[in-house]
Amino acid sequence: MRSSRRKRGKVARPPWASIGMRIEREGERIVSAYLYPVRSPRAEQVLLPRDEATLVTLGRIAAGESRARLYVTDSAHDAGWLELCLRGTAGAVAVTGGIAAYADPLVGKVRQAMTRTAARHQAAGDTDEAQRWKQMARAVARAKRAADQQHRRSVRTVSGGLPTLGRRR
Incomplete structure (x- = not known):
């Protein structure tokens, strides 16, 4: 972790919802980013985007509704942190690795970020x-649930309509 994020020997907590990734650097420049464990790059927390459109798109990607790629760049809001972004952002590096294995935690993090934003608006009096x-957070959860149910198969489908005595094959 970079020294700008250290506090008295401990790593600082992310200021916003984040997900762990492996980041490879050359000096301060990001060379590559990985979702899966890799030997040489070090683990870092990458912040989720703060703007609505990118956060909704990230939720769609995590729920399996979109096949857009993820990118990582330096955060515009928080100095010393990285942030997930979409294609076309200046200085962005593509994230390597399939999102399917990380879909559940990513959906949870997106919902957490949306719920935090809703709480901030509620506290400010903007109901x-x-x-x-809150509705966007529920929509992300519904989309993930629907995507999960599409991949389930019933016992009758697996057995071709014949009785299986409760076993799936």
């Missing part, structure tokens, strides 16, 4: 905006 963010 309409808070309700909108």
Whole structure:
């Protein structure tokens, strides 16, 4: 971890919802980013995007509704942190690795970020905006649930309609 994020020998907590990734650097420049464990790059926490459109797209990617790629860049909001972004962001590096294995934690993190945003709007007295963010968080959860149910097969489907005595093959 970089020294700008250290506090008295401990790694600082991320200021926003984050997910662990492996980041390979040359000096301060990001060379590559991996979702899966790799030997040489070190683990870092990467912040989720803060803007609504990118966060919703990230939720769609995690739920399996979109096949867009993820990218990592230096955070515009928090100095010394990395942030997930979409294609076209200046200085962005593509994330290597399939998202399917990390879909459940990623959906949870996206929902957490949306719920935190809703709570901030609620505390500021903007109930309409808070309700909108809560609805987006519920939509991400529903999309993930629907995607999971599409991949399930019933016992009758597996057995071709014949009785299986409760075993799936």
